[in-house]
Amino acid sequence: MAPTKAPDSSRRSDRSRRAIHDAALALVTEVGYRRTTIEGIAARAGVGKQTIYRWWPSKAAVLMDAFLDLAGRAAVEPGAASGAAGQSGEGAQGIPDSGDLVADLKLVLRATVDELNDPALEAPTRALTAEGIVDPKLGAEFVHKLLDPQLALYVGRLRAAQEAGHVRADVDPRVALELLIGPLMHRWLLRTLPLTHAYADAIVDYAVGGLAPRP
Amino acid sequence: MAPTKAPDSSRRSDRSRRAIHDAALALVTEVGYRRTTIEGIAARAGVGKQTIYRWWPSKAAVLMDAFLDLAGRAAVEPGAASGAAGQSGEGAQGIPDSGDLVADLKLVLRATVDELNDPALEAPTRALTAEGIVDPKLGAEFVHKLLDPQLALYVGRLRAAQEAGHVRADVDPRVALELLIGPLMHRWLLRTLPLTHAYADAIVDYAVGGLAPRP
Amino acid sequence: MAPTKAPDSSRRSDRSRRAIHDAALALVTEVGYRRTTIEGIAARAGVGKQTIYRWWPSKAAVLMDAFLDLAGRAAVEPGAASGAAGQSGEGAQGIPDSGDLVADLKLVLRATVDELNDPALEAPTRALTAEGIVDPKLGAEFVHKLLDPQLALYVGRLRAAQEAGHVRADVDPRVALELLIGPLMHRWLLRTLPLTHAYADAIVDYAVGGLAPRP
Amino acid sequence: MAPTKAPDSSRRSDRSRRAIHDAALALVTEVGYRRTTIEGIAARAGVGKQTIYRWWPSKAAVLMDAFLDLAGRAAVEPGAASGAAGQSGEGAQGIPDSGDLVADLKLVLRATVDELNDPALEAPTRALTAEGIVDPKLGAEFVHKLLDPQLALYVGRLRAAQEAGHVRADVDPRVALELLIGPLMHRWLLRTLPLTHAYADAIVDYAVGGLAPRP
DNA sequence: GAGTAAGCGAGACGGTACGTCGTGTCTTATC
């Protein structure tokens, strides 16, 4: 556990950090994750390679930070960057509770579908997900920083539904939510079939049917 | 579009092909996909690099073939390689139809859970899935060769259930099946929580509840 | 003493070897040894870096080989490359023996002066000498391959002079020769004063005076 | 030609200057000139890099100053640092004139041999000489500051010998001295053969024989 | 004796080159 020279983050150049984020996102979108190189990011950002290696352990880590930064910025000024505001926008606001669970979930899942279909977000999201699938450490970070906050919102909404008597009390919300998210992600990741609003609606209809109290 | 010298596959060395498959699987399991290299596979297989480049276009393609070969061999002698026989075993046999949809699905999903948790299959499956997520061409091949045959079995069983009146007629089996598979894959790929038999059971319970005829 | 993969020199590309030699000599002459880089040599030679690292352990070793090659080529076709033929030309032919030691030595030393003043040879010779001064291993190679053969000629001529009675029998030719070469090299290396034919003549006059039999 | 901020040398830290000198000499001796870096010197001296760059234009310049400082200190307290006092000791005192030119020169040249063989001085002297061979500017400085004062002493002694009739009047002392120094430096720099007192004696014997009046 | 400007230790920065590794192509010799 030798720290072996930790850089002094108080002297870090914010200008470089942003430039690296932007370059990383741009390159991943333009040429794909595979052909995005650290040298390429450095060159595009007008930065020395060492400045990247000083602050990040890997290409994936750079992209992760860039993505988090993007999400963070989008959350602050919602609606700004195309559909990018969606994810964190809802993140900040939570899932609406109109009393109609099915309607609320359809709204959210349709928004998720739109996000996943947003060309600006597709490349980095796929890259990070794929990398996390193969690299457990990175995957854990991805889940912890990006996914878990999202999922917590579903847990909240489902618990409210349980209290309102729209979902059986013996249902585990943490499992139930995967009934909704799992199919969406499955279709998007594996590209088995097109990911549409109709599909989101169907998933909600089928899933909520299984969660509702038996008459 | 000149074919540029298509190799004569009738003269292909089967010995080399097998050795390359074995080396690829072994290396992916031992050092991970990232650090598996074509040079490494060639060296381990005692084969010239050109022999790999002659027959496969990429590292992922080698692994895909190796994996298909592994699955094929497992199908022939079921129960041979640990739990490896599971997937293709059922693949060949189809999903049982005891008349009890819930019980049948739990059986199959539990087997799938065991497969996904099998250490011998984990590394290559994750590697191929991740690669397919980022590379649409490879992903399509993965889906077509490995996933679709599986999914067709679910469609078959669900249609039977519809005919038996255990599933509503307006349910699209192609969507319904994702209600079962999606959550499993989601949890396995993203490692959000442990993948257990209990989880498989819960998924089946919730999902089938949503598909069954409304009383 | 692990050989750690010796490359097969029978498959070596002669084309690359020559291109590397030429590029190395050209760069050293144009931009100086310091600013000559292996990457630069590779780029100029149209060669991969690895091809250099495969066959040579260092920049200095490349230059040494290039220089030996140059000398070798010059020896074959004397008078071809400017004054380059001089050194090895005499090397092949030896020092003339007209019976007049002073005259013979002046001839040779004047030729050496011309060589040292040849702009095409200056940069590489200085670079190799300087490198050899600091790196004993390289210095030994330099002496063994380039200097010793030259010095042996002086020993031969001085021995002949001893037999002819023009040099005292108790004089050590190996030491005596340094009385001739040492001052030349000293002035050239350290640039204390211009290196001229007149200087060479003076050195010969003074030195031979000290070697001749006491009357 | 704006001065671009000349540092105020009156406020210069003597402590740092000395520490840099010591670190430079130590590193050159320990790891060699090549692997001595400015960053290394700064770290070893406990000094910021900028403090070096503020006062010296190059690594060679640092070493040159360090060496001059070492020589200067040695001159003040002769006999202190091993044989280090030799060079500048004589420098201060000049070459003795006992009336016997051969004996006087042998004394001095033997001392020079001892100096050159002194392990504490070898590395920096070789480094500076080699650097001067390749870099004319530095070489000129080296000659002017270190070599010329030495050579002037020989000129003085030889002129005295001429007046005493021990050396011919037509001999150029500036050339004659190189007959003595040249061979020594040649053997030391190129490591052709061991540099011994016997060699120094032989050089003096041969050389003075050539300078003495013809009978 | 407070203000201020320089030198200083520290080290982040944009760069260049290092020496290594892997890619995909090509050549040679073997079977």
Next chain:
DNA sequence: GATAAGACACGACGTACCGTCTCGCTTACTC
């Protein structure tokens, strides 16, 4: 003609230093 072996041009890796820069801190000199 496919193969084992491996040299080749190429490109990226991650590291080491370069020389410049910007920070606080200390230490004179000035007002």
